[in-house]
Amino acid sequence: MNAYVSEAGLPLSSPLLSVKGVTLEYRAPGRVVRATQNVSFDVWESDRFILLGASGCGKSTLLKAVGGFIPPREGRILLDGQPVQGPGPDRVVVFQEFDQLPPWKTVRENVAFPVRVSGRLGRKEAAERADHYLEKVGLSRFADAYPNTLSGGMKQRVAIARALAMEPRVLLMDEPFAALDALTRRKMQEELLALWEDVRFTLLFVTHSIEEALVVGNRIALLSPHPGRMRAEINSHEWDLHSGGSPEFQAAANRIHRLLFDEAGAGDGVQE
Numbered sequence: 039m040n041a042y043v044s045e046a047g048l049p050l051s052s053p054l055l056s057v058k059g060v061t062l063e064y065r066a067p068g069r070v071v072r073a074t075q076n077v078s079f080d081v082w083e084s085d086r087f088i089l090l091g092a093s094g095c096g097k098s099t100l101l102k103a104v105g106g107f108i109p110p111r112e113g114r115i116l117l118d119g120q121p122v123q124g125p126g127p128d129r130v131v132v133f134q135e136f137d138q139l140p141p142w143k144t145v146r147e148n149v150a151f152p153v154r155v156s157g158r159l160g161r162k163e164a165a166e167r168a169d170h171y172l173e174k175v176g177l178s179r180f181a182d183a184y185p186n187t188l189s190g191g192m193k194q195r196v197a198i199a200r201a202l203a204m205e206p207r208v209l210l211m212d213e214p215f216a217a218l219d220a221l222t223r224r225k226m227q228e229e230l231l232a233l234w235e236d237v238r239f240t241l242l243f244v245t246h247s248i249e250e251a252l253v254v255g256n257r258i259a260l261l262s263p264h265p266g267r268m269r270a271e272i273n274s275h276e277w278d279l280h281s282g283g284s285p286e287f288q289a290a291a292n293r294i295h296r297l298l299f300d301e302a303g304a305g306d307g308v309q310e
């Protein structure tokens with residue numbers, strides 16, 4: 039492969055995912071809810087890109103639009119330079135809820151099934167790929183277990199293994215750890231980062247936790263309250279799970295808080 043060209047044949051200077059001036063709306067008879075307005079950002083290969091904002095600012099709606107489930111009212115979403123026109127196996131979502139795994143399938147079947155039905159691999163190869171990713175999330179011993187015998191954290195690990203087994207262009211995560219207790223949440227953040235070091239997937243991650251955004255992401259889009267507009271985009275690669283208590287980390291968190299919520303301190307679309 040040419041060193042200056044990505045696997046998709048694009049120059050490496052092109053973003054993997056481009057969200058350009060995207061306005062999203064929900065329409066019901068006599069009622070329009072504008073979820074986001076004129077949102078733009080670029081995600082590059084192997085980015086851990088965070089959408090951060092208050093509840094109701096349209097983060098999940100943006101993720102759904104990137105997933106191809108909601109067409110933009112205005113603007114464009116491009117993946118590898120091509121407009122997103124619907125859902126596809128190149129974008130897989132991990133949700134917050136623990137019930138995203140069919141309970142009648144074993145853990146291995148849960149992970150292998152989407153790979154198999156997408157026609158990418160046969161039954162045997164799909165099971166092998168499932169075992170590969172289950173090993174990466176530390177669940178090899180539970181491959182033959184059923185989801186109802188697993189803890190919330192373990193179910194989320196299965197959901198992550200299932201998503202990664204599809205080897206998507208972008209992994210979409212919608213508050214995947216929000217329903218976990220604080221200790222498990224921290225452990226899962228740690229594991230996600232270790233997994234990223236290993237696999238180097240591209241991540242688009244939604245959260246309303248400033249601390250989680252700083253720790254998990256290398257870049258963060260800050261969205262204003264409803265309807266979500268870009269407040270700022272910041273780099274966060276300098277922070278990790280060990281930065282937590284430091285005065286610098288606290289100062290960065292406070293600054294983000296001001297950018298998110300202070301009307302006076304918020305210039306739309308600020309690049310930091």
Ligand SMILES: Nc1ncnc2c1ncn2[C@@H]1O[C@H](COP(=O)(O)OP(=O)(O)OP(=O)(O)O)[C@@H](O)[C@H]1O
Nearest residue numbers: 064071073092093094095096097098099100246264
């Ligand atoms: N199916 C829907 N029909 C109508 N309005 C909706 C629908 N889903 C979401 N909304 C509205 O769109 C706006 C954005 O919602 P969204 O769930 O994207 O926000 P969010 O930032 O992800 O919030 P949270 O952090 O609470 O999940 C909100 O005002 C919400 O009420």
